[in-house]
Amino acid sequence: MKTNEELQRDVQNAIKWEPLLNAAEIGVTAKDGVITLTGVVDSYSKKTEAENAAKSVTGVKAVAETIEVNYGSSFKKNDTEIANEVLNAWKWNWEVPADKIKVKVESGWVTLEGELEWNYQREAAKKAVANLTGVKGVSNNITIKSESKDAVEQAAVECALERSWSIDDEDVDVKVKGNRVTLTGTVSSLYQKDEAGRLAWNAPGVYSVDNELLVDFDD
Numbered sequence: 001m002k003t004n005e006e007l008q009r010d011v012q013n014a015i016k017w018e019p020l021l022n023a024a025e026i027g028v029t030a031k032d033g034v035i036t037l038t039g040v041v042d043s044y045s046k047k048t049e050a051e052n053a054a055k056s057v058t059g060v061k062a063v064a065e066t067i068e069v070n071y072g073s074s075f076k077k078n079d080t081e082i083a084n085e086v087l088n089a090w091k092w093n094w095e096v097p098a099d100k101i102k103v104k105v106e107s108g109w110v111t112l113e114g115e116l117e118w119n120y121q122r123e124a125a126k127k128a129v130a131n132l133t134g135v136k137g138v139s140n141n142i143t144i145k146s147e148s149k150d151a152v153e154q155a156a157v158e159c160a161l162e163r164s165w166s167i168d169d170e171d172v173d174v175k176v177k178g179n180r181v182t183l184t185g186t187v188s189s190l191y192q193k194d195e196a197g198r199l200a201w202n203a204p205g206v207y208s209v210d211n212e213l214l215v216d217f218d219d
Helices: 004-017 044-055 079-091 119-130 154-163 190-201
Strands: 026-031 034-041 062-065 101-106 109-116 137-140 172-177 180-187 208-211
Touching: 004 026, 004 034, 004 044, 034 044, 044 062, 044 119, 044 190, 079 101, 079 109, 079 119, 109 119, 119 137, 119 190, 154 172, 154 190, 180 190, 190 208
Parallel strands: 034 062, 109 137, 180 208
Antiparallel strands: 026 034, 101 109, 172 180
């Protein structure tokens, strides 16, 4: 089991390793496996990159992220301009069916709504927005409703987890009820938890995934 100091150091080193980030801008504290990130960065992509770096560290059970995005006094892009850039970004992304998504921008915060068939489309829509200048945050309220009416096959989800090199599938229990998948059990990092959820979402017919996996690292 890592001490608070060891976990703090490992997260700080993970942030330093990311070329997009300036470690001096981001504060890191650790307590009982919970990492708190603070500071100010000049883009939303840096904010998410810092969070992802922290999640990748073994032993991290949860991340509380309060990093602020501040583009500086010289920045003059308004909400209408940001909204237009969001729509333009989607035009060039084949993964995003833009005609099925509504976007609202308020004080730089982007809210996405609509109904899509696949989770990868929802994630692609958010990713395209996150890289735009002026965006301070994203609320992804897009729901998934697959055209497939068949119940999700539990075996298909289990096989997907088994194929992943990063997940010990023996520690993950898959339950399926209709079009809802529930994951329980333990993994050793938040990255593994997120990856298991992503793989479950890829199964045809999935409407929702309840990712109840616990992060437990005792080494």
